Amino acid sequence: MxxxxxxxxxxxxxxxxxxxxxxxxxxxxxxxxxxxxxxxxxxxxxxxxxxxxHRPKCPRCDGRELDAAAYSYLLALYLGDGHIIQYSAHRAPSLMITCGDDWPGLMDACEAAMRTVFPDNSVCRVRKTGCHNVKVYSKHLWCLFPQHGPGKKHERPIALEAWQQQIVDAHPWEFLRGLVHSDGCRITNWTTRMVGGERKRYEYPRYLFANKSDDIRRLFSDTLTKVGVEWTVLARGSDPFNISVARKDSVALMDAHIGPKY
Incomplete structure (x- = not known):
């Protein structure tokens, strides 16, 4: 040598x-x-x-400014369609939000929020069948998403910490938008009614949110109540996994702040 x-x-x-x-x-x-x-x-x-x-700073550890609105949206996406994984002790954990290819606007919004919350980290999209994982690596994921834990979300308690609840209370519509974008939808329902002796078809819009976690559904419904949206539980058999928003005024309010996925 x-x-x-x-x-x-x-x-x-x-x-x-x-x-x-x-x-x-x-x-x-x-x-x-x-x-x-x-x-x-x-x-x-x-x-x-x-x-x-390179030493990215953390809002929780280092006091870096956090875009609260973007975080509220990203937190909701994580609760619905996200997960954190660490492949080895020598690598930083990664946050992945799964976004369907049918909703490119949602995917763009997810990536934009992730880049805003993690301005010092690289964000990428990983192609999968019918979807993309929007992904970021950061050793501070545990700090910003303390809800992470072993097993599926609906099999363990999910509760917001006080600082997270303050952000959601300040930006409730961003939080609701993220939950609807992950596990919700806006659909058109129909029914029939008798008008002048003739049965006619009647269509009306409805928002639906479905999640197996009692805690996540409670976060959704509690936030709906705080912004003045009326909701009901729409059970499928014995499973109360669906929350419905169908009253005209409440749907109009949701349309003004959320709207259909695209």
């Missing part, structure tokens, strides 16, 4: 800082290309310019 003295390294760093390419420096000084790359990496790290020295 060949070793290169401090003088050779100093010359290499001077040329690299002046803009020379790694390969040019390696040829000029008779140093392996990998060694030149390592020297460059160490020099950047010592000067705080190395990508490996």
């Amino acid at each position: 060949s070793f290169h003295g401090t003088d050779v390294r100093r010359k290499a760093i001077a040329r690299l800082r002046a803009g020379a390419k790694n390969a040019e420096v390696a040829r000029a000084l008779g140093v392996p290309l990998g060694t030149v790359g390592y020297w460059l990496h160490k020099d950047r790290a010592e000067r705080g310019e190395c990508p490996g020295a």
